[in-house]
Amino acid sequence: MKPGNSENQSEQATVPQPLEEAKPGWIGGAVVLGLVAFAILFAFTDISELIRVLANAEWHLLILPLLCVVGSYFTMALSYHGIAKAAGGQIDFFDMLKITLVANSLNYILATGGLSGFAARMYYFTRRSIPASTAIVISLAQTFLTNLTLLAFVLIGFAYVFSSQELDGAALTSTAVMLFLFLSIAALATALLLHPTLRRKTLAIGGQLVLRATRRFVPNSELSRVGVRRYEATLDRGIAFLLRDKRSMIMPLVFITIDWVLTIMILHTSFLALRYTLPFGETVVGFSVGIVLSFVSLVPGGLGVMEGSMSAIFSGMGVPFETAVASVLLFRIVYYIAPLIVSVIFFREMIAQVRSAKDRS
Numbered sequence: 001m002k003p004g005n006s007e008n009q010s011e012q013a014t015v016p017q018p019l020e021e022a023k024p025g026w027i028g029g030a031v032v033l034g035l036v037a038f039a040i041l042f043a044f045t046d047i048s049e050l051i052r053v054l055a056n057a058e059w060h061l062l063i064l065p066l067l068c069v070v071g072s073y074f075t076m077a078l079s080y081h082g083i084a085k086a087a088g089g090q091i092d093f094f095d096m097l098k099i100t101l102v103a104n105s106l107n108y109i110l111a112t113g114g115l116s117g118f119a120a121r122m123y124y125f126t127r128r129s130i131p132a133s134t135a136i137v138i139s140l141a142q143t144f145l146t147n148l149t150l151l152a153f154v155l156i157g158f159a160y161v162f163s164s165q166e167l168d169g170a171a172l173t174s175t176a177v178m179l180f181l182f183l184s185i186a187a188l189a190t191a192l193l194l195h196p197t198l199r200r201k202t203l204a205i206g207g208q209l210v211l212r213a214t215r216r217f218v219p220n221s222e223l224s225r226v227g228v229r230r231y232e233a234t235l236d237r238g239i240a241f242l243l244r245d246k247r248s249m250i251m252p253l254v255f256i257t258i259d260w261v262l263t264i265m266i267l268h269t270s271f272l273a274l275r276y277t278l279p280f281g282e283t284v285v286g287f288s289v290g291i292v293l294s295f296v297s298l299v300p301g302g303l304g305v306m307e308g309s310m311s312a313i314f315s316g317m318g319v320p321f322e323t324a325v326a327s328v329l330l331f332r333i334v335y336y337i338a339p340l341i342v343s344v345i346f347f348r349e350m351i352a353q354v355r356s357a358k359d360r361s
Contacts, residue, residue: 035304037308038304039304040304041304041307041311041325045321045325046321046322049322050322050326052322053320054274056275057273057274057326058272058274061269061272061273064272065265065269065270065273065331065334065335066334066338068265069262069263069266069334069339071258071262072259072262072335073097073104074097075255076104076255077093077096077097077099077100078251078255079142079145079259080096080099080138081096082248082252083138083141084096085248086245086248087134087137087241089125089130089131089135098346099120099125101339101342101346103118103120104343105339105340105343118143122136122139137237141238141241141252145249145252145253146259149253149257150288151189152186154284154285154288154292155183155186156281157281157282157287157288158182160279160281160282160285161281161282161285192239193239196240199236203232203235203236204229204232206232207232264280266335267286267287267310267327268280270327270328273330274323274326274330276319276323278314282314285313285317286310286324289310289313290305290306290309290313290328291306293305293306293309306328307328307329311324311325311328314327
């Protein structure tokens, strides 16, 4: 039975508000931290050398990362579209593309660890007559597959660097430690995927830790024990849905994989535009570390955190520091800022559609 066709009790799942009232002071503090990270990055950068690198760029090659970002968003939307279809949610592909653009842009603006985009998708899915439980399962399933695929790329990248025999000393030790860490995470993810009882116990423990941390550090939060348990149950249903409809998940997984490859290629071709050829395996390592740290930082879009970590990783692999900084900045502009500008147009259109639907009702 598909999630969208289950009994009405699944409708009791809590749907996050699309733009939950973020604490202005908290967001402001996160932005300040991001700007401080940027300031530290540029403090270690030779500005005159950075200008020279940019001046020698082959700007016509920027068409390559731009084409990659277009392909990335199309394949991302295709993955959502396939999962929605498997879950019984009918939605037009171009509507899904608009929702994907807007939701991702909200993740870049609001420092909520990806919850802003998740909530926005919930909002627009339910406004298109997709049951709340189905809408949540769609987003959770896509998010789970996306993170699992990213983990695979992280492992591939670190395994490549570790086996290249170009590292020694501290670099070799740190790479070995990180490879072991990500292998442990992959093993845990596999265990949780295959063992329902272990998964539910782990989700319960994780939920309690989140609740305690929230009450300790954000005392005014409205997060409740009931809300956490509902989210745990919904997440468990989303994973169970993935396992139940394995065949229908094949194409979404293919599209998610292509999406990550294209996203990494945005960074890879940014180096090419700056007249620097980087082995693809090294691009994967720098990209993966930067993206993971930007996810967990809660700074909007990983501002400063992503740039600093990626530049440091590439520099450690022998890339001139200023070239690494310039390439990462190009990646930021192409992958984050350009889609953000486009999403503003779609956001206004979608809000107008929602208001029109409310007026008719």
